[in-house]
Amino acid sequence: MISFEPLQILLIKRKISKMDFVEQVGISPSTAAKMWKNEYVALKVIDDICNKxxxxxxxxxxxIPDKKNI
Known part of the structure; x- marks a missing residue:
């Protein structure tokens, strides 16, 4: 499983709200919502986040490895 928890921690450390994050990176609120649920987003979005x-x-x-494969 891919987790976006490190991003959430980064935003907290930098005191960036979720809405400010969406505006700064230029992603849609629905894409951000997928990330908060650890759902798939395109690698382009992740690249944009890293760059911005x-x-x-x-x-x-x-x-996070699947428990059944360990």
């Missing part, structure tokens, strides 16, 4: 926030991929997402 000046952060790395690991600041945005993390991989």
């Amino acid at each position: 926030l000046g952060c790395s991929l690991t600041d945005v997402i993390e991989h």
